[in-house]
Structure formats: structure tokens, C-alpha cells
Amino acid sequence: MLDLTRIRAITIDLDDTLWPIWPTMMRAETTLHAWLRQHAPATAVLHATPQWRELRNAINITRPDLAHDLTALRREAIRQALLQSGDDPTLADPAFEVFFEERQRVDLFDDALPALDFLSSRYPVVALSNGNADVQRVGIGRYFCAAFSARTLGVGKPDPRMFQVGARAAGVAVEQVLHIGDDAQLDGVGALNVGMQMAWVNREGHAWPEGSLHQPHVTVPQLRALCELFG
Secondary structure (H helix, E strand, C coil), X not given: CCCHHHCCEEEECCECCCECHHHHHHHHHHHHHHHHHHHCHHHHHHHCCHHHHHHHHHHHHHCHHHCCCHHHHHHHHHHHHHHHHCCCHHHHHHHHHHHHHHHCCCCCCXXXXXXXXXXXXCCCEEEEEXXXXXXXXXXXXXXXXXXXXXXXXXXXXCCHHHHHHHHHHHCCCHHHEEEEECCHHHHHHHHHHCCCEXXXXXXXXXXXXXXXXXXXXXXXXXXXXXXXXXX
């Protein structure tokens, strides 16, 4: 059960907690494809085939040093596709920027802004994400006292170091933090293992992983329901 008296700070996930990620990614891929058709037509053909995903998967395997840097992985995938297609590999940077700009255009869940406004008026709020969304470019930076990604830290959730950094940024002990997220493993198990309280935002009605040593302190179908618990 959630203990409101312990909470002194909030850490919160971004993708699929504050906005659905797949519509954003699909738009970004569509925008990238349109740019490639104009500037690198051979690569655009590759981008529209299953080989594109195969290429990305291969890079994930061959470049484990980039495992927590989705920006570098995406840029390298574009560069490799340009090379493989016979287009100019120096186009990788401008092509990525086209993709990345669109990736920041998210469609927030209806309850996201009211929840951020509610929570940030009461506690310091820190963003913790394995993705590469930028809260400033997304337009919600004013709600956060700090934001960390797997890219900036070199580790991602559920690694305890990400949660510990979030607590330090808020100026509190991990036991005084409520972490909010949608992913039972990355957000849930990760936060619970370091001693945080955890609110699982389970919009799709998934089951909590069997055999988990810990359970979320509260499960809610959306952020609005979580805020109502604070009274």
C-alpha cells in the first residue's frame, strides 16, 4: 500500500507513461522516409523493406557499447543503410536530425499535463527514461527539476544507479521517492529493488510479472487516478 507520508520526491518515466510511444515513432519513421526519398533515394528503398529492421538488429548486436544510447544506435543504423545503399554516408547526421525532431513531437495522454502540474506543485519531479525524448524539446521541461536518460548516464532502468541518481537529483533518500512508470520490469522491479515506492500506471490491464519478489505499492489505470489518492 502506498505510504503518502514517506514521499518527498517523484521520479517518473516518459514513453508510454506520459504519451504513447508507437504513434510518435511511426510518424518519425514516416518523416525520415520522406526525407530519404528526396536526399538518398536508394536508402529510402531499403528503409521500406524488412532489411531495415534486420540492419538495426544487427547493429544492436555488433555495437554493445551503444546499448544504452538510442541516439547513437539510430544514427549508426542510418549511416550503415546509406553505405549499404551506395548513398552519401555523411547524410546520416542531417537524416537523424529529421527523425529526432519528429520524435520529440509527442501526443500526451489527456491526464499527463494535469498530473505533472499536480505533482510538481507538491514535490520535486525527476524524469528517468531509457529513451531519447528531451523534456525541453517536448515542451514539458518546466515540470522537472532534472531529467536523466540511459544515454546520459550510460546505464538504463532497471539498473539501480539510474534510480539512485534520480533520488540524489531531488535531494532525498531513495526510500523517500515514489517512482511512476508503465513498465513492470524496467520501472517496477527496478524502483522496488532500490527501496523506492512504486506506482504502476497500467493503462492496458497487463498482469504483474509472476515470481516477482516485490509488488507495486499501487496500480492505477491512468495518472488521474494516482493523483486522486493524494487528496
